[in-house]
Amino acid sequence: MKTFIKVIVFSAVILSVYTIFPMTLPQQRSEPPPLEEKVGALTMDKFIDIGKDIFEGKRGGFGGCILCHDPKLRRAPELVNMHATSEDRLKDPRYKGKAKKGEEYLRESMMEPSAFVVAGFGVAGSNDTKSPMLEIKKYLKPWEINAAIAFLQSKDGGEVTVQPPTGDEGGGEKEAGAGAVAAPPAPARTPQEFFQKYGCGACHKHEKGGIAGALAPDLTHIGSSGAKRRPGMSARDYIRESILNPTAFIVPGMPPIMPPGFGDRMTAGEFEMAVAFLADSK
Amino acid sequence: MRKKGLVTGVLIFLIFLLLIPLIPLSNETVLAQEGHSVTSVEEAPSKATFEAPKLKPGDYPQLGWVKSREAVWVAAQVHLFFGAFVLAVPIFVLVIEGLGIFTKDERYDHIAHEIMKVSMTAFSLTALTGGLLTFALLTLYPDFIKYLMRIFQPTVIFYILAFIGEAIVCYTYYYSWDALRYGTKKWIHLTLGLLLNTFGMTILFIADAWTGFMMTPVGVDAAGAPITDNIWVFIRNPFWIPLNLHRFIANIAFGGAIVGAYAGYKFLSSTTPEEKARYDWMGYTSNFIAIAALLPLPFAGYILMAEIYAYSQQMGITAMGGIFAWLFIVQATLIGSVFLGANYYLWCGMGRISGAERYTPVIKYIAGVIVLAFLVWLTPHTIVMTAIEMKKIGGSHAALLSPLGIMPAKNTAANTMILFTFLSFFLYRRANKMPTVGWVGAGTVVMKVFFAVAWVNIIFLGIYGYLVPTAFKVRASVPQVLSTLSVALILLILDVIMHRKARTLGPIQWGKMSPRSQYALFLLAISFTWLMALMGYIRSGIRQHWHVYTIMRDASPDAYTPPIGHAVLVATTATVIFMVLVIFCFWIAQLSTVKQEPLPEIAGASGSREEER
Numbered sequence: 001m002k003t004f005i006k007v008i009v010f011s012a013v014i015l016s017v018y019t020i021f022p023m024t025l026p027q028q029r030s031e032p033p034p035l036e037e038k039v040g041a042l043t044m045d046k047f048i049d050i051g052k053d054i055f056e057g058k059r060g061g062f063g064g065c066i067l068c069h070d071p072k073l074r075r076a077p078e079l080v081n082m083h084a085t086s087e088d089r090l091k092d093p094r095y096k097g098k099a100k101k102g103e104e105y106l107r108e109s110m111m112e113p114s115a116f117v118v119a120g121f122g123v124a125g126s127n128d129t130k131s132p133m134l135e136i137k138k139y140l141k142p143w144e145i146n147a148a149i150a151f152l153q154s155k156d157g158g159e160v161t162v163q164p165p166t167g168d169e170g171g172g173e174k175e176a177g178a179g180a181v182a183a184p185p186a187p188a189r190t191p192q193e194f195f196q197k198y199g200c201g202a203c204h205k206h207e208k209g210g211i212a213g214a215l216a217p218d219l220t221h222i223g224s225s226g227a228k229r230r231p232g233m234s235a236r237d238y239i240r241e242s243i244l245n246p247t248a249f250i251v252p253g254m255p256p257i258m259p260p261g262f263g264d265r266m267t268a269g270e271f272e273m274a275v276a277f278l279a280d281s282k
Numbered sequence: 283m284r285k286k287g288l289v290t291g292v293l294i295f296l297i298f299l300l301l302i303p304l305i306p307l308s309n310e311t312v313l314a315q316e317g318h319s320v321t322s323v324e325e326a327p328s329k330a331t332f333e334a335p336k337l338k339p340g341d342y343p344q345l346g347w348v349k350s351r352e353a354v355w356v357a358a359q360v361h362l363f364f365g366a367f368v369l370a371v372p373i374f375v376l377v378i379e380g381l382g383i384f385t386k387d388e389r390y391d392h393i394a395h396e397i398m399k400v401s402m403t404a405f406s407l408t409a410l411t412g413g414l415l416t417f418a419l420l421t422l423y424p425d426f427i428k429y430l431m432r433i434f435q436p437t438v439i440f441y442i443l444a445f446i447g448e449a450i451v452c453y454t455y456y457y458s459w460d461a462l463r464y465g466t467k468k469w470i471h472l473t474l475g476l477l478l479n480t481f482g483m484t485i486l487f488i489a490d491a492w493t494g495f496m497m498t499p500v501g502v503d504a505a506g507a508p509i510t511d512n513i514w515v516f517i518r519n520p521f522w523i524p525l526n527l528h529r530f531i532a533n534i535a536f537g538g539a540i541v542g543a544y545a546g547y548k549f550l551s552s553t554t555p556e557e558k559a560r561y562d563w564m565g566y567t568s569n570f571i572a573i574a575a576l577l578p579l580p581f582a583g584y585i586l587m588a589e590i591y592a593y594s595q596q597m598g599i600t601a602m603g604g605i606f607a608w609l610f611i612v613q614a615t616l617i618g619s620v621f622l623g624a625n626y627y628l629w630c631g632m633g634r635i636s637g638a639e640r641y642t643p644v645i646k647y648i649a650g651v652i653v654l655a656f657l658v659w660l661t662p663h664t665i666v667m668t669a670i671e672m673k674k675i676g677g678s679h680a681a682l683l684s685p686l687g688i689m690p691a692k693n694t695a696a697n698t699m700i701l702f703t704f705l706s707f708f709l710y711r712r713a714n715k716m717p718t719v720g721w722v723g724a725g726t727v728v729m730k731v732f733f734a735v736a737w738v739n740i741i742f743l744g745i746y747g748y749l750v751p752t753a754f755k756v757r758a759s760v761p762q763v764l765s766t767l768s769v770a771l772i773l774l775i776l777d778v779i780m781h782r783k784a785r786t787l788g789p790i791q792w793g794k795m796s797p798r799s800q801y802a803l804f805l806l807a808i809s810f811t812w813l814m815a816l817m818g819y820i821r822s823g824i825r826q827h828w829h830v831y832t833i834m835r836d837a838s839p840d841a842y843t844p845p846i847g848h849a850v851l852v853a854t855t856a857t858v859i860f861m862v863l864v865i866f867c868f869w870i871a872q873l874s875t876v877k878q879e880p881l882p883e884i885a886g887a888s889g890s891r892e893e894e895r
Contacts, residue, residue, distance in 0.1 A: 006550075007801075022847060
């Protein structure tokens with residue numbers, strides 16, 4: 001019995017170490033993309049922004065084009081000057097696809113990646129006739145593919161030839177013309193919902209807000225500490241500026257990691273609610 | 283004699299059948315990449331008219347307070363543990379029994395019989411947990427399981443038949459052990475063992491086809507509708523063969539580790555020198571099986587990951603570069619523990635061998651190299667830091683250590699650990715022998731040079747990996763692996779030839795092992811079990827929010843990918859349940875050997891009847 005107890009205790013200690021060690025690592029829950037995303041009318045700038053998010057893997061369920069089309073990794077061709085490169089590819093003697101214009105080429109590259117494989121980037125042994133690229137249409141909706149095309153065309157100064165959703169095509173998930181249309185995502189109703197929706201907890205901490213990030217300044221008392229950050233600027237104005245233009249002032253000792261453009265994503269109501277809540281956090 | 287020939291022929295045929303699903307078919311890989319799989323299958327159009335259902339959260343039944351995903355997760359994991367164990371045991375029992383025939387050493391036969399005895403209850407528990415898993419899937423994920431079974435309908439009947447066959451042959455194999463013990467009858471018994479393995483492997487291969495289809499579906503269109511009626515297309519999905527290979531090897535390592543723990547416990551609780559010697563030998567043999575299977579396991583893992591990348595870079599990157607990347611650091615910690623534990627056991631074992639003291643000074647260097655390689659293996663590339671930490675090291679990457687976090691360093695560390703574990707084993711097996719051939723000096727130099735060159739080559743290729751693009755980096759791992767394997771092969775062959783007619787420096791004193799050494803066996807068993815649960819989660823988790831990757835979406839409230847802490851708690855829960863049930867299996871096997879002393883009145887009555895006669 002003594003041996004049995006010794007063995008059990010030893011096993012329990014080993015198992016505890018194995019269990020506790022991973023708990024000390026960063027804990028991240030990855031949410032699936034929404035089942036039915038509803039998109040309303042979009043401006044061209046917003047449309048291109050969504051394309052950029054897709055490219056950089058900031059939309060749920062898809063890792064982003066940059067995972068492979070990274071010039072450092074060279075898993076896939078680098079995507080530079082695509083507004084011009086797409087036209088050049090059509091003139092390549094090896095091109096046997098159906099596209100007639102650059103925009104069509106970009107769409108075909110995503111829908112049917114093997115229609116044309118850039119030399120040296122095919123599946124090993126396929127003599128550049130098969131592309132290793134994943135079937136993008138399984139991850140992105142037609143309007144999202146258009147957004148990615150818009151981003152690729154615009155990022156190096158080219159003309160965007162695809163049109164953003166106008167909101168006139170119908171509701172829900174209907175894929176009419178350039179995109180699906182309907183109401184925008186429901187706005188956050190409480191500061192806590194706001195923090196969750198915009199992922200503030202990944203970096204910031206706010207005790208009442210229910211977030212506990214450790215990479216960026218603690219916002220628990222930002223209502224009082226914010227008033228001292230910039231001479232002549234109230235806490236409310238400072239918070240407002242920090243959301244809209246995060247690089248305007250970096251708290252000493254903190255890394256400049258806050259992404260720009262948060263202000264563009266939120267509704268005016270959400271923005272004002274967050275500013276008021278934070279300014280009252282004293 | 284003809285009878286023996288016939289039995290041998292059947293044995294060879296069965297072995298051939300077993301090997302087919304383990305042979306990688308590279309040309310299949312190209313066909314089956316994501317995005318091409320559907321259109322590349324040149325088959326007659328399917329008559330089937332169903333698609334993968336598009337589910338909503340309300341389509342998943344809820345059972346009160348039961349958490350659906352956790353229930354299925356634990357049931358599947360415990361079933362897999364038992365499945366792996368009962369598939370592995372007949373494999374190495376057969377090998378041990380065969381060794382008994384060829385070496386004419388009765389100990390092999392006894393140990394094989396004992397391992398089968400302690401595993402018999404595990405067969406019943408495998409069926410029981412399998413039933414629980416089926417019930418959980420049918421109750422909690424009915425639409426998904428219905429779709430999967432419609433795709434694989436013809437295989438289900440084979441699965442059931444193989445299961446019935448396994449049960450019949452398993453009991454026949456065990457209960458006929460003494461009746462078919464010697465001569466030609468022993469060969470019939472061996473054939474029964476092989477038949478048992480054939481049924482077991484059939485079950486594994488069919489279940490792997492289902493799992494593989496969930497990971498890398500082929501033969502269906504984007505909506506999940508079959509485009510062919512040829513069931514073989516679904517079975518031979520890209521994941522199938524790598525998964526068969528990986529599970530086949532891992533099961534053996536796992537089974538060896540569990541039996542090793544049993545032997546360790548029996549050793550510690552033995553009271554006589556004979557018993558101690560017996561269980562010491564059993565522990566050594568089981569550990570040897572576990573480690574022999576562990577050494578090629580990382581290579582099987584490479585093939586598996588390469589197949590994942592070939593099918594879907596997205597899935598590969600999710601596994602190795604996304605939120606699962608941290609779990610590979612945890613994996614490295616466990617594998618490091620396993621390697622250190624296994625080496626420690628071997629080094630302790632050298633204490634019972636006369637002549638092994640010659641190698642004692644080398645051990646500290648081997649330990650040092652393994653620890654160093656272990657540290658490299660578990661060094662992460664990027665870690666989440668506080669702003670102050672980031673400021674201190676000047677960025678999100680540690681300038682000095684982060685280069686050790688990428689694949690060339692990991693491959694070098696893994697190969698080094700395997701190479702030096704092999705060296706421990708190599709020294710162990712030659713410890714009590716002194717070669718008498720004339721070319722000992724030259725042969726030893728050749729072996730040392732070969733080992734050194736191979737290790738230098740592994741390190742050189744690791745450094746080379748930093749200087750070239752990713753594609754070459756991955757390719758550099760192949761010659762690294764070949765270096766390791768060639769060292770193992772060539773050194774063993776040379777050593778066997780060199781030690782023909784070798785002088786023995788003394789017997790191996792079985793039973794003369796420190797009690798502490800036995801805890802290495804428990805460490806191995808726990809680490810293997812927990813590691814299986816963790817890696818099983820990674821394998822399944824990289825599908826993310828898909829029941830069938832990119833074909834059938836998981837719309838349940840549990841479709842999110844849980845944080846690491848959540849996942850390891852489930853893994854620990856499954857491990858504890860399995861351990862408790864395994865202890866029950868061993869206890870019940872032990873109980874069958876206990877005989878109650880007759881009560882006085884029965885003993886008296888029996889005695890008086892004897893007198894009357």
